[in-house]
Each structure stands twice: as structure tokens, then as C-alpha cells.
Amino acid sequence: MSYIVFENIEKYYGENHVLKNTNLSIHKGEFVTLLGSSGCGKSTLLRCLAGLEGVTSGKIFLDGEDITFWNPKSRNIGMIFQQYSLFPNMNVYNNISFGLRMKKVKKDTINGLVKDTLKIVDLQGYEKRYPYQLSGGEQQRVALARCIVTKPKVLLLDEPLSAVDAKLRKSLQARIKEIHRELNMTSIFVTHDQDEAMTMSDTIHIMRDGIIEQSGTPFEVYSNPKSIFAASFVGNYNILEKDQFSKLINQEYSTYSKIVIRPETIEISHVKLESCKDSYSVSGKIIGILPQGNIIRYTVDINSVSLKVDVLFNDLELYALGQEVYLKFKKNHCINL
Numbered sequence: 001m002s003y004i005v006f007e008n009i010e011k012y013y014g015e016n017h018v019l020k021n022t023n024l025s026i027h028k029g030e031f032v033t034l035l036g037s038s039g040c041g042k043s044t045l046l047r048c049l050a051g052l053e054g055v056t057s058g059k060i061f062l063d064g065e066d067i068t069f070w071n072p073k074s075r076n077i078g079m080i081f082q083q084y085s086l087f088p089n090m091n092v093y094n095n096i097s098f099g100l101r102m103k104k105v106k107k108d109t110i111n112g113l114v115k116d117t118l119k120i121v122d123l124q125g126y127e128k129r130y131p132y133q134l135s136g137g138e139q140q141r142v143a144l145a146r147c148i149v150t151k152p153k154v155l156l157l158d159e160p161l162s163a164v165d166a167k168l169r170k171s172l173q174a175r176i177k178e179i180h181r182e183l184n185m186t187s188i189f190v191t192h193d194q195d196e197a198m199t200m201s202d203t204i205h206i207m208r209d210g211i212i213e214q215s216g217t218p219f220e221v222y223s224n225p226k227s228i229f230a231a232s233f234v235g236n237y238n239i240l241e242k243d244q245f246s247k248l249i250n251q252e253y254s255t256y257s258k259i260v261i262r263p264e265t266i267e268i269s270h271v272k273l274e275s276c277k278d279s280y281s282v283s284g285k286i287i288g289i290l291p292q293g294n295i296i297r298y299t300v301d302i303n304s305v306s307l308k309v310d311v312l313f314n315d316l317e318l319y320a321l322g323q324e325v326y327l328k329f330k331k332n333h334c335i336n337l
């Protein structure tokens with residue numbers, strides 16, 4: 001049975017129709033990511049679950065109970081935002097213990113819980129520091145500690161890493177994943193960063209304009225996007241019109257769809273690559289070279305059609321602008337959408 005269920009959710013802000021008959025089910029212990037462009041309703045969905053916003057219509061269930069009209073406190077849901085939102089006048093201990101003190105938990109119990117939680121977020125010894133004495137990453141870990149110390153049923157993370165630099169972001173991603181595994185806490189993560197979604201999630205829900213466009217494991221949505229929108233969100237697909245594709249393979253291609261091909265599935269060589277029944281072989285000229293970390297992205301012109309090809313940046317062959325090259329790609333890697 002699903003642990004969290006959004007059932008036919010409609011949400012209007014005045015005239016603005018934000019959630020449009022949104023349906024979504026999440027299992028207990030799952031790490032789920034909502035991935036979508038700015039303004040598509042990701043935060044609104046989280047805020048409705050936390051009870052910070054009411055829904056216009058529809059129902060929300062948590063652990064078998066209809067919580068649609070429950071007040072936020074009784075839902076037992078923790079939420080972390082992009083802004084660290086710590087109390088600036090409280091030290092780390094008091095920030096973390098705040099929720100427990102409000103619940104009138106015994107002092108000894110609080111001490112134990114804060115100590116255990118500081119260990120989980122790797123901040124032992126930071127109890128007396130104030131937020132201004134912490135780095136951005138440390139502040140975000142305190143915010144995480146403050147949230148998990150009350151053992152919420154669900155952890156909501158609304159772009160918690162968008163304000164930290166790229167390197168720290170990677171290590172916090174890993175830490176959040178570890179904590180999720182240790183505590184087996186059902187978590188919903190919001191991002192518009194596809195790499196982050198791929199790294200973190202058991203399931204990705206791609207959201208578009210208030211509806212869930214596609215759901216699946218990172219592998220499923222990456223290897224089998226169901227729409228051009230989904231393809232443009234996960235991976236860097238070559239998206240070709242039918243006419244362009246026909247020009248590319250130099251034969252009439254008889255579907256009315258668009259064709260998408262992932263750049264890393266295309267083989268490139270300076271020698272002719274023999275075609276076979278399950279693949280296409282073409283030749284073209286390098287018209288663009290773009291190093292991207294450990295990958296080089298070549299743009300190749302084939303019969304006036306541009307194709308991006310990604311190659312691992314190792315000590316194998318490099319190609320020069322203007323060079324004639326041969327490409328080969330499998331027919332089952334050409335996805336019709």
C-alpha cells in the first residue's frame with residue numbers, strides 16, 4: 001500500500017491554476033524527487049502535503065489517514081528549504097532542540113537525541129556555535145538535524161542544496177542519501193537539476209505545468225523518456241524531426257514522430273564503421289568541439305543535420321574541427337516520440 005497519496009489535487013492561487021488533477025503515490029521509505037522547471041508547482045505540492053497550503057480540491061493521505069484538513073503540526077512532516085532558516089539568536093544545540101522543547105520532551109532525552117543527531121550530520125562539538133559562525137554547508141546540516149531530530153514521518157527537501165557551491169553540494173547529496181538510508185525516512189526532494197535527481201532518487205517524477213508527466217527509476221526515465229519534454233529534462237538528447245532523421249540516415253523514415261538519440265550512444269571513428277541490420281552508419285564532419293569535464297562533446301554535420309556526440313575524455317583518439325568522421329548508432333537507441 002502507498003504511504004503518501006495525492007488524489008486528484010487541484011490548487012488555485014486566485015486565477016492561477018497551479019496543480020491540475022495531480023495524482024501521485026509514494027511508498028514508505030522511498031526517496032522521491034520532483035523534477036521540473038521553475039513554476040510548475042513542485043513547492044506547492046510539498047507545501048500542500050506539509051499543510052502550509054490548503055488544496056482547492058482533492059485528498060491527501062499519509063500512512064492510511066486522510067490528512068487533507070489536518071493542521072501542519074499534527075501531520076508530523078519535516079521540511080527543509082533552500083534558505084537555511086535557522087534561528088540566528090540560538091546556538092546549534094538550541095536550534096536543534098527547539099522542536100523537542102516545544103513538545104515538552106524531558107531534558108535528558110533531548111540531550112541524548114541532539115547528541116545522536118549531531119553525530120548523524122557529522123557536527124559533533126558544534127553545540128555552542130551560532131549560525132553566523134557556521135559555513136553554508138554546516139548551516140544546512142544543522143537545518144537537517146533540526147528536522148530529523150523530531151523523527152518526522154516524512155522529510156520534505158525543497159531545493160535544500162541550491163545555495164551551496166558545486167563541491168559541497170556533491171558531499172551533501174551523499175550525506176543526505178546516507179541519512180535517508182540510515183533512518184529509512186520517506187523523503188521527497190525537489191530540484192530542477194537533473195543530475196541531482198539522477199544521483200539521489202529511487203523514483204523521479206517529472207512535473208510539467210502542474211501535472212506528473214512521467215514517473216520511473218532514474219534509469220527508466222533516462223533510457224526511455226515518454227515525451228520530448230521528459231527527454232529534454234533527463235539527458236542531453238539529440239531531438240530530430242522526421243525529415244531531419246531521414247536526411248541523417250539517407251533514407252525515407254516512415255513515422256510521424258520525432259526521433260531522439262542520446263549523444264553517448266553514438267559511436268565515432270576516423271575509419272568507416274560497417275552498418276548492420278540493427279544499426280545505422282553515416283559519415284560527417286566535425287563542426288564543434290566542447291570539452292565538458294570528463295566528456296568531449298563533438299557536433300558533427302551529416303548531410304546538413306547536426307548531431308551531438310559525447311565521448312569520454314581519455315587518452316584515446318581526439319578529433320579536429322573539419323575532420324571527416326564516421327558514426328554508428330543502434331536502431332533501438334533511436335526513440336520515437
Ligand SMILES: Nc1ncnc2c1ncn2[C@@H]1O[C@H](COP(=O)(O)OP(=O)(O)OP(=O)(O)O)[C@@H](O)[C@H]1O
Pocket residue numbers: 013016018036037038039040041042043044045192
Ligand atoms: N503563495 C502564493 N500565492 C500566489 N501564487 C503563488 C504562491 N506560491 C506560488 N505561487 C505561484 O504558483 C506557481 C507554482 O509555484 P511553485 O513555487 O509551486 O513552483 P516550483 O515548481 O516550486 O518553482 P521553483 O522551481 O521556481 O521553486 C507559480 O506560478 C507561482 O508564481
